[in-house]
Amino acid sequence: MEVNFILQGKGGVGKSLIASLLAQYFRPQEQPLLCVDTDPVNATFSGYKAFDVETLNIMDGDDINPRTFDQLIERIMTAEAGRMIIDNGASTFVPLCSYLLQNDVASLLKEGGHTVRLHSVITGGQALPDTIEGFASLCRNIGTAPVVVWLNEYFGKPVHNGKTFEESKVYEKNKARIHSLVTIPAVKPETFGQDMHKMLTRRVTFDEADASPDFTIMERQRLRMMKRTLFTNMGKAHL
Template sequence: MILQGKGGCGKSYISSLIAQYILSKDKPLDCVDTDPVNSTFAGYKALNVRTLHLLDDDQINTRNLDTLIEWIVSADTDMVIDNGAATFVPLAHYIITNGIADLLAEMGHELIIHTVIAGGQALVDTINGFAQLAKQLPDDISFVVWLNEFYGKIIYQNKTFEEMKAYKEVKNRISSILTLPQVKEETYGLDIEEMLKLRKTFDEAINDPSLSIMTRQRLKIYRTNMFNQLDLAAVI
């Protein structure tokens, strides 16, 4: 489950990366997009993402949250769930007050929270969002932290993420740290942005003959680097 209270920090992109990685291992997968504002994840047609909006007229739809848990429990697959910024607070509250992590564990499922720390203008907000999550969610929920350097390095007050208080206080609960690296804007950056605009997976873009040979080569290199990180993180 991808959770972060800041919009536009890369949640849907990360959801798509995790989904593509799991599928590359020939594992069955179920994907869900709960973002009521921007259903970006659902735009990836190749991933067969289901939508389940958790807000009705700015109010949390508890019945749809119940439905989400039913989907998780009944799935005999890995599941990737992308959540919007608008549902960040009510979804975290629902997980806490309903003992969702324990319930899922009893039924043979493990809840892992993926969250994003983004460089640039979103840095402080995403650090605070992560700290809020770690403080509120039960201690037995583990985190995978993604450092998104696309808009800038993760440096705050001359400290890297692993030197920050937000990390040190909960480092025993962080199972992995992955990095979306800063790339050359005019090459890799442009290639990735164009791919994301079209909601294409890496496989679709790499096999698209309308793209230049070097664009496809750079996307292939980037995908390999990200999948290698996911291998080391033992995400599945």
């Protein structure tokens, strides 16, 4: 099984969007797909009816309930094939990373014949320093599992002091860990931006929006264009 953990310590930067994109991208590939939402505060991913997302409460107070997460690892280890997408909230980022580190989960899954892939998002604007630190923390604390970096340009391009992410020190330090980069491009707010917001707020997929009379002809056209762009970028990243 291929296990995709979506991990970032900063909230509101597009983790659940990435989870939904992965689910839509993987679903037509005729492999079993299991989606899990472990966010105890904003269970956005579980709001998508199309993915039959399982909500897993892994918290006990301010810490991970290890027995609950043990059960998830047990399910992964006994699975024969397919893919799993695990969306994690900002509030559980630190305890979940600690659990994965202390129990050497990445190595355990790899030895069991499973592929582990981490996904982290970096966004422009005010959240850039926090998302950079979240990515760096992920690389420091979780074994050698490859990391897919999603560059979310919704709040601006992730550029600091005139340098892109690929020109930054944190990229240079961790480039051996990076599987690939996927860009979520900036769009015109009053058209593509509003269309995406409408689709995401209603927790529907691109295909559901395209088939829905609640979306106008031009909204559906622009969403089809966005889907093509995003899926092309994901294909180039060899996901």
